Amino acid sequence: MKAHDLSSYNLDEMPYINKGLEGIVAFSTTKSFIDGQKGDLIYSGYNIHTLAENATFEEVCFLLWYDRLPTKKELNELTSHLDKHRHLPEEVMTYIRTANPDAEPMAILRSAVSMLSSYTVEPTSDEMQNILNDAILMTAKIPSIIAAYDRVRNGKEILEPLPGESTAANFLYMLNGEKPGDAAIKTMDLCLILHAEHGMNASTFTTRTIASTMSDIYSAVTGAIGSLKGPLHGGANTAVMNMLLEMGKDGDVDVEAYIKDRLVKKEKVMGFGHRVYKTFDPRAHHLQKMSKKLSVETGHEKLYDWSMTILNTMKSEKNIDPNVDFFSATVYYSIGIQPDLYTAIFAMSRISGWTAHYMEQWANNRLVRPRALYIGEKNLDWTPIENR
Numbered sequence: 001m002k003a004h005d006l007s008s009y010n011l012d013e014m015p016y017i018n019k020g021l022e023g024i025v026a027f028s029t030t031k032s033f034i035d036g037q038k039g040d041l042i043y044s045g046y047n048i049h050t051l052a053e054n055a056t057f058e059e060v061c062f063l064l065w066y067d068r069l070p071t072k073k074e075l076n077e078l079t080s081h082l083d084k085h086r087h088l089p090e091e092v093m094t095y096i097r098t099a100n101p102d103a104e105p106m107a108i109l110r111s112a113v114s115m116l117s118s119y120t121v122e123p124t125s126d127e128m129q130n131i132l133n134d135a136i137l138m139t140a141k142i143p144s145i146i147a148a149y150d151r152v153r154n155g156k157e158i159l160e161p162l163p164g165e166s167t168a169a170n171f172l173y174m175l176n177g178e179k180p181g182d183a184a185i186k187t188m189d190l191c192l193i194l195h196a197e198h199g200m201n202a203s204t205f206t207t208r209t210i211a212s213t214m215s216d217i218y219s220a221v222t223g224a225i226g227s228l229k230g231p232l233h234g235g236a237n238t239a240v241m242n243m244l245l246e247m248g249k250d251g252d253v254d255v256e257a258y259i260k261d262r263l264v265k266k267e268k269v270m271g272f273g274h275r276v277y278k279t280f281d282p283r284a285h286h287l288q289k290m291s292k293k294l295s296v297e298t299g300h301e302k303l304y305d306w307s308m309t310i311l312n313t314m315k316s317e318k319n320i321d322p323n324v325d326f327f328s329a330t331v332y333y334s335i336g337i338q339p340d341l342y343t344a345i346f347a348m349s350r351i352s353g354w355t356a357h358y359m360e361q362w363a364n365n366r367l368v369r370p371r372a373l374y375i376g377e378k379n380l381d382w383t384p385i386e387n388r
């Protein structure tokens with residue numbers, strides 16, 4: 001590899017930055033703060049543990065959009081706005097009904113969200129209010145899209161949402177066709193709270209980059225969904241479950257040997273490691289607790305036991321801790337959700353953080369336009385095509 005020619009760059013003005021933008025502060029935000037050494041996560045001033053114990057997903061959406069908790073009246077207003085928007089336009093339902101039943105749910109979600117840009121809320125003279133209305137519309141419709149696609153591909157009718165129910169309750173109802181119990185609603189709601197916002201992760205960075213061009217919020221969210229889909233980001237939760245299912249396909253397995261073998265082959269163990277956390281991801285504490293409880297209740301103890309062996313092996317072999325995706329996989333599995341839906345459920349929650357960042361960027365915008373370090377040749381002589 002050639003040494004980089006930096007002579008035409010003023011490195012004081014244009015620092016050459018780390019691969020993967022590691023450690024670079026690209027934006028300021030009031031939406032979340034992560035202390036990767038201590039394992040702290042704060043959404044707009046509130047510690048994630050406080051929110052996990054007290055909030056609902058709808059309160060977290062309001063918090064991220066407004067940087068404060070809603071009053072009872074404001075929360076009721078938001079809930080009724082969400083209610084009003086959960087129904088899908090007929091054209092989107094037709095797309096879902098005619099989509100390839102073997103497609104990845106994230107691909108369907110990405111296209112359906114892009115379609116929603118033709119069905120926006122009637123604009124007012126208040127530009128920021130219009131953006132917020134579109135954020136509410138997408139937050140309401142994303143669960144309906146995911147549930148509708150899952151039902152159609154399983155040969156079932158699309159269900160209309162239930163008025164007056166929360167996002168978590170409606171999603172489980174539209175997915176399974178029966179009203180969920182309180183425990184299932186609480187589990188789903190907590191998962192939505194834990195995935196809502198997380199600093200300058202790849203999909204949020206995508207959102208802000210698209211927002212910085214002053215493109216519309218649907219374009220930003222469509223791009224963010226594409227970014228979240230990758231297995232190094234939100235796609236890891238599906239990959240964790242696939243790994244656990246693959247491990248168990250021939251009956252009992254030596255989990256420790258399986259993980260060590262992956263590590264020897266330099267393969268990643270999905271659901272572990274993080275660019276920012278150098279300790280246990282605070283979200284994983286809650287998900288681990290839920291995973292343990294649910295796996296006992298639903299007869300999937302073996303999956304939890306395997307997860308703990310993986311956790312201990314990763315700690316002793318690599319000193320790497322689990323991230324949010326590791327235990328969320330077994331939580332969703334225990335409540336009967338198909339593995340390929342997990343990343344879409346992540347999007348159903350992260351829509352709140354993405355749209356909050358979109359508005360934050362819009363309110364104080366400057367085009368994102370970094371430079372690249374050119375490492376190719378210069379001033380080559382032209383070779384006619386017949387001589388190449």
Ligand code: CMC
Binds near residue numbers: 233268272275325
């Ligand atoms: N399995 C095995 N080794 C790992 C893992 C892992 N999951 N994660 C990091 N490492 C090792 C890596 O091999 C490298 O070791 P060495 O220095 O010996 O070559 C070292 O740790 C540093 O890893 P890296 O890949 O350079 O770290 P990064 O900051 O670029 O990547 C990451 C962070 C999340 C992409 C990575 O940890 C990973 O690929 N994890 C698995 C995928 C995953 O779970 N992603 C979800 C991330 S959290 C939720 C979200 O944001 O969506």
